[in-house]
Amino acid sequence: MYKITDKCICCGICADECPVGAIYLDGDKYEIDNDLCAECGTCVDVCPNEAPVEVDG
Helix, strand or coil: CEEECCCCCCCCHHHHHCCCCCEEEECCEEEECCCCCCCCCHHHHHCCCCCEEECCC
């Protein structure tokens, strides 16, 4: 399971690269829909700020 931390600068790269569309803009920050997330780690790989992190379910 992943979450996006406060390191997020809302650049949208993670959302653009997510292969299952699990990342969305919620107000002024990005969130991950863990029901859709495939836990592939693409968001972690592409984020320039290391904002997405893996968390225990």
